[in-house]
Each structure stands twice: as structure tokens, then as C-alpha cells.
Amino acid sequence: MMNTGEDSFTDYLVRVISREGSIRGLACVTTALTQEACRLHNTLPTAGVALGRALTGGALMGALLKSGQRVALKFEGSCPLKKILVEADSKGAVRGYVGEPQADLPPRDGKFDVPGAMGRAGFLTVNKDLGMKEPYRGIVQLYTSEIAEDLAWYFTESEQIPSAVGLGTHIDPEKGVLASGGFLIQSLPSQKEGENEEMTEKITLRIQSMPSVTETLRDGSSPENLLETIFAEIPCDVLEKHYLAFQCTCSRERMERALITLGKEEIRAIISEQGGADLNCEFCRRFYRFNQEELEGLVL
Numbered sequence: 411m412m413n414t415g416e417d418s419f420t421d422y423l424v425r426v427i428s429r430e431g432s433i434r435g436l437a438c439v440t441t442a443l444t445q446e447a448c449r450l451h452n453t454l455p456t457a458g459v460a461l462g463r464a465l466t467g468g469a470l471m472g473a474l475l476k477s478g479q480r481v482a483l484k485f486e487g488s489c490p491l492k493k494i495l496v497e498a499d500s501k502g503a504v505r506g507y508v509g510e511p512q513a514d515l516p517p518r519d520g521k522f523d524v525p526g527a528m529g530r531a532g533f534l535t536v537n538k539d540l541g542m543k544e545p546y547r548g549i550v551q552l553y554t555s556e557i558a559e560d561l562a563w564y565f566t567e568s569e570q571i572p573s574a575v576g577l578g579t580h581i582d583p584e585k586g587v588l589a590s591g592g593f594l595i596q597s598l599p600s601q602k603e604g605e606n607e608e609m610t611e612k613i614t615l616r617i618q619s620m621p622s623v624t625e626t627l628r629d630g631s632s633p634e635n636l637l638e639t640i641f642a643e644i645p646c647d648v649l650e651k652h653y654l655a656f657q658c659t660c661s662r663e664r665m666e667r668a669l670i671t672l673g674k675e676e677i678r679a680i681i682s683e684q685g686g687a688d689l690n691c692e693f694c695r696r697f698y699r700f701n702q703e704e705l706e707g708l709v710l
């Protein structure tokens with residue numbers, strides 16, 4: 411990826427660890443990739459905000475993986491938004507879509523009503539392809555349907571890692587996505603139980619008294635600034651910094667494989683009813699056309 415150093419919409423993520431090793435922190439800005447996702451899926455503001463927050467959560471979780479591993483998050487609720495699916499890898503490639511991009515609700519208490527659009531009842535499923543035989547899967551109920559709190563609940567409940575998550579996406583109905591980003595703070599198992607608790611408490615208090623992620627980013631703060639605010643006097647070291655981008659892994663070969671999984675009978679039915687098949691990638695909306703001859707090749 412190109413970076414001129416002047417482009418304020420270059421997305422990136424920073425990962426740090428406290429010097430004694432018991433608390434890790436990640437923060438990122440995802441404004442450009444959220445803009446791209448909202449453009450591709452033609453979202454209305456509430457659906458766009460929900461998608462932006464989920465993509466940011468995916469980027470943060472991806473940064474905890476090793477090279478070659480992937481994570482998929484599925485938020486499924488009972489309301490108009492239906493679901494959000496996000497996938498990310500360790501190198502900063504993120505993709506995602508929302509079930510109903512035209513879902514939009516009036517603001518509630520001056521905030522985007524993501525819980526209203528998602529529905530309070532539902533599930534968050536996390537699938538991790540760790541390169542093992544069986545993928546890892548964790549499921550929790552949606553906690554508040556605000557996305558960030560659901561992720562924090564998932565980490566604490568399913569992975570048993572006490573975590574604080576802050577996600578923010580701001581969309582102006584006229585101007586589009588103005589800011590998007592977030593942070594993830596996790597308390598790691600430590601020898602010095604007491605000391606760790608004290609630090610976690612300090613950090614928790616600071617997060618509670620901080621302005622929202624969206625406000626912080628709109629004021630021009632960087633991911634580094636976010637982490638400085640959260641960690642304050644706790645010394646920490648930067649472990650990694652990488653760019654983030656909306657990037658899809660779809661290809662003609664993958665679409666072909668998806669067609670094959672329909673079964674020969676189903677493909678023959680498509681040939682006789684429609685001749686060819688027009689497919690859109692759910693994640694990036696890219697269009698793939700398979701003509702009759704190509705479909706016939708799949709059922710030989």
C-alpha cells in the first residue's frame with residue numbers, strides 16, 4: 411500500500427504492550443476502509459455506522475492472529491439490519507457486509523441507534539481459522555447490540571480474557587463517513603496478580619472518563635494518541651504498526667467452487683431456467699458472470 415504520510419485517511423493499527431507484559435493495547439483508525447465499505451454496499455447511516463464499528467472490531471481481532479490465520483465475526487440480530495459479517499487477517503485486510511444496508515433509524519439520545527437496527531436479541535459468532543484441522547468457534551448472546559460491548563463480552567465470556575473495547579464510526583448524512591476507529595485493551599495472565607489488578611483498574615477508570623472514540627478521532631487524535639490517553643503513565647512498548655484496508659479475497663475460482671457446492675442437479679436447473687448465472691460477491695459486490703458453456707463445464 412502507498413502512504414505519502416500526508417493522507418489523513420490512511421488507515422492503520424498500532425499494537426502495544428505494557429512494559430511488565432500484563433496488558434496489551436491495540437488502537438486503529440478505519441475511516442478510509444469504512445468509507446469504502448459504505449460506498450460498495452450503498453449503506454444508509456445507521457447500517458453504515460454498525461458496519462464501520464464491526465469492521466473496526468474485525469481489524470482489531472485480526473491483529474491478534476498469526477500470519478495466515480483469519481477471523482470471521484457474525485453479528486445476528488432480530489431487527490431490520492439482520493446481520494453483519496466481517497472477516498479479517500493478521501496483515502490488515504478487512505472485508506464485511508451488512509444484511510440490510512438500507513436499514514436506518516432516527517438517532518436515540520443523540521446517538522446512532524445501532525441496537526435498535528440490530529435488535530437486542532441475537533448472537534455473536536466468532537470463527538477463527540487458525541490453520542488447524544478444526545476451526546475455532548465461540549458464540550455469545552448479544553450483550554447490548556452496540557458492537558463494542560458485545561465484543562468485550564465475547565472476549566471475557568468465551569475466551570476468558572478480560573477486555574475493554576471501544577469502537578466509533580461517525581457518519582454525516584450529507585458528507586458520509588467522517589471518522590471511524592477503535593481500541594482493544596486486554597489483561598493478560600500475570601505472575602503479579604495484585605499489581606495487574608491495580609493497573610487494570612486505573613485503565614478502566616480512564617476509559618470510562620474518556621470522550622467517545624468518535625469524538626477523539628474527529629478531534630484529530632491518532633491511534634497512538636488514543637493509547638497514550640488510555641495507558642497514561644503506565645510505560646508500554648510498541649510491538650507493531652500496520653496498515654489496514656478493505657480487501658476482498660473473492661475470485662472467479664472461488665465463485666466457481668461455490669457454484670460446484672450447489673450440486674450438479676442445481677447447476678443443470680440453472681442452465682435450463684436461466685442459461686447462465688450472474689453472481690455478486692457478498693463482501694465487495696464484485697460481479698461474476700458464468701455463461702451456459704462455463705456452467706456446462708462444471709457438470710461434466
Ligand SMILES: [Zn+2]
Pocket residue numbers: 658659660661691692693694695696
Ligand atoms: Zn469480493
